[in-house]
Amino acid sequence: MSIKFYPLVFEPILQDRIWGGTKLKTDLGKNIPTQTTGESWELSAVSGNVSVVREGEYAGKPLTYLLEQFPTEVLGTKVHEQFGAQFPLLFKFLDAREDLSIQVHPNDELAKQRHNSFGKTEMWYVMQADPGSRIIVGFKEKSSPEEYLEKLESKKLIDILNQVEAKKGDVYFLETGTIHAIGAGIVIAEIQQTSDITYRIYDWDRVDANGKGRELHVEQALDAMNYNTTDTKKEYNKDENKSNTMVDCPYFTTNFLPLNGFTEISKNGNSFTVYICTDGEYSIEADNVTYTFKKGDTVLIPAGLTTYSLTGTATLLEIYIS
Known part of the structure; x- marks a missing residue:
């Protein structure tokens, strides 16, 4: 199967x-x-x-x-x-x-x-x-x-x-x-x-x-608490149609991807990828099929789907495990 x-x-x-x-x-x-x-x-x-x-x-x-x-x-x-x-x-x-x-x-x-x-x-x-x-x-x-x-x-x-x-x-x-x-x-x-x-x-x-x-x-x-001061706020780049690193830790990597037009994605099969749409609308084309998403949609890309494209005008968070 x-x-x-x-x-x-x-x-x-x-x-x-x-x-x-x-x-x-x-x-x-x-x-x-x-x-x-x-x-x-x-x-x-x-x-x-x-x-x-x-x-x-x-x-x-x-x-x-x-x-x-x-x-x-x-x-x-x-x-x-x-x-x-x-x-x-x-x-x-x-x-x-x-x-x-x-x-x-x-x-x-x-x-x-x-x-x-x-x-x-x-x-x-x-x-x-x-x-x-x-x-x-x-x-x-x-x-x-x-x-x-x-x-x-x-x-x-x-x-x-x-x-x-x-x-x-x-x-x-x-x-x-x-x-x-x-x-x-x-x-x-x-x-x-x-x-x-x-x-x-x-x-x-x-x-x-x-x-x-x-x-x-x-x-x-x-005994769960960290009593030291912490630096929690993260600054990040916002280059269009690129994955800009926000957080990179042992548990997950999160990128900021401001989509404006078209970008091709190629993955290595090591990890699933998740896209959270925080603004706008976009589509994912995979295996000649187009899937459309909007603000508020969370999408899981199985790791076996290694090549696809993103099209639209949207703000995406891109998450995977490094």
């Missing part, structure tokens, strides 16, 4: 969140089920939230089926060697109508030990930001567990955290251990390791309709 290689799009997995809103519908065309839809999981192999192919020969098939049947052809020779038949990344859009909780993610070692999971290194690309919106990322100055706990207890944690104004096109790379929060009024494209492990530290004293607050993980966060 051999796979028919074509660009794969998956049904979004829409997640209701206490801080969510309606921009996933108004900005990205997602068919949201509630007025507080905070996340669209675009490409996921997280247990209980596995993506399903939207159209084409494999319509209705879960990503895990493709990985079981065609691991090398989908993942790539190098990625398959490293991860087996696991899909190592998770792709999301987030709409923060309100501030997200202040949180931290554990590294691979801690996540494996405590949760039998990958850690959660991630990056954010700001797709839209209301005037005055901000991102919380890292400490203002070197901190310590003692200072962190004291400020948390006195409800002054925000005083020692680094707050930066959010602007469209900003990129933040968050290594594990970086304390962070997405602020209200921001839509983000998020690329991360396949993990759903979050240590929630402070949730702005929010309660749900039953007057209950969400669970906090203050103690677990203590």
Whole structure:
């Protein structure tokens, strides 16, 4: 049995969140089920939230089926060697109508030990930001567990955290251990390791309709946190019809590809490639078939599809594993 290689799009997995809103519908065309839809999981192999192919020969098939049947052809020779038949990344859009909780993610070692999971290194690309919106990322100055706990207890944690104004096109790379929060009024494209492990530290004293607050993980966060200052914001080039490096780390490489016209792509089969369209419209031509995509579409190119072309006027994020 051999796979028919074509660009794969998956049904979004829409997640209701206490801080969510309606921009996933108004900005990205997602068919949201509630007025507080905070996340669209675009490409996921997280247990209980596995993506399903939207159209084409494999319509209705879960990503895990493709990985079981065609691991090398989908993942790539190098990625398959490293991860087996696991899909190592998770792709999301987030709409923060309100501030997200202040949180931290554990590294691979801690996540494996405590949760039998990958850690959660991630990056954010700001797709839209209301005037005055901000991102919380890292400490203002070197901190310590003692200072962190004291400020948390006195409800002054925000005083020692680094707050930066959010602007469209900003990129933040968050290594594990970086304390962070997405602020209200921001839509983000998020690329991360396949993990759903979050240590929630402070949730702005929010309660749900039953007057209950969400669970906090203050103690677990203590030894997961990096108390040093971090340099998280990434500058990058924006040369047209070229892959401009934004983030290059052991877990993923993300490029900025401003498409204006036509470009041919040639890959070596080592890794799958994912395109996230953050603006505009474009088409992929592969094996003499044209597939059309728009803002809000996330496309998985199986590693076995090594030559194809991109045409259109669009802003793309291009992701693979080096």
